Amino acid sequence: MSAEKKHGLPENFGRRVLMSLCGVIICAVSVGIFKIAALGVDPFQSFMAGLDALVPISFGTLYVIANCVLFFFALCFDRHYIGIATFINLFLLGYITQFSYEFFQTIIVNPTLPVRILCLAAGVIIICFGSAFYMTADLGVSTYDAVALIIVNTWKKGRFLYVRIITDLVCVAIGVTLFLLSGGKPKDIITIAGAGTIITAFFMGPLIEFFNVHCAIPFLNKKKSA
Numbered sequence: 001m002s003a004e005k006k007h008g009l010p011e012n013f014g015r016r017v018l019m020s021l022c023g024v025i026i027c028a029v030s031v032g033i034f035k036i037a038a039l040g041v042d043p044f045q046s047f048m049a050g051l052d053a054l055v056p057i058s059f060g061t062l063y064v065i066a067n068c069v070l071f072f073f074a075l076c077f078d079r080h081y082i083g084i085a086t087f088i089n090l091f092l093l094g095y096i097t098q099f100s101y102e103f104f105q106t107i108i109v110n111p112t113l114p115v116r117i118l119c120l121a122a123g124v125i126i127i128c129f130g131s132a133f134y135m136t137a138d139l140g141v142s143t144y145d146a147v148a149l150i151i152v153n154t155w156k157k158g159r160f161l162y163v164r165i166i167t168d169l170v171c172v173a174i175g176v177t178l179f180l181l182s183g184g185k186p187k188d189i190i191t192i193a194g195a196g197t198i199i200t201a202f203f204m205g206p207l208i209e210f211f212n213v214h215c216a217i218p219f220l221n222k223k224k225s226a
Helices: 012-038 041-053 059-077 084-107 114-139 143-154 159-183 186-192 195-202 203-219
Strands: none
Touching: 012 041, 012 084, 012 114, 012 203, 041 059, 041 159, 041 195, 059 084, 084 114, 084 143, 084 186, 114 195, 143 159, 159 186, 159 195, 159 203
């Protein structure tokens, strides 16, 4: 039995932590790219974008506050889903997204529609790659992911597929409402709830699975050289 197993830690624990960290960083950078594309972000980020438009504090800090609320929800009802990766996501993703977006704004100024579409495509590929590493590491889920899991597995309410669709739709609806309340124009709703939102909500699975099989799982199981 390995030293890691003796201490109750998962096999390849150090590598799993590295995968979680890199996965979160990659996903955060991809969200920055999505924001440059301005063609919609994933459902939870739609909510965060609406909240960001209404609340006058930095996105990184706002992300931590919003996720702390969800963290206490998970802590109260089923802490099984909380792990190292949960905290990495909670404290890093918002700030890295903010930094990435501000950086990309300096090199991609006033992007044309073709450039925005290209950014959207790049964002989808990158977020799927990062998600594969984050998920394969299996060291906890994000606080938002925990919500649907608790509803289904702890409260025994519905099937995950449908519950997740409902929570995603609620996030988008709240995000759009907050965006409009902040003074956003209806024609600009597409920037937070558009094609990117639909793609990330319904069509990322096969690409994440591809990166799981060809990148994340081989990296996790890679033997150390002698």
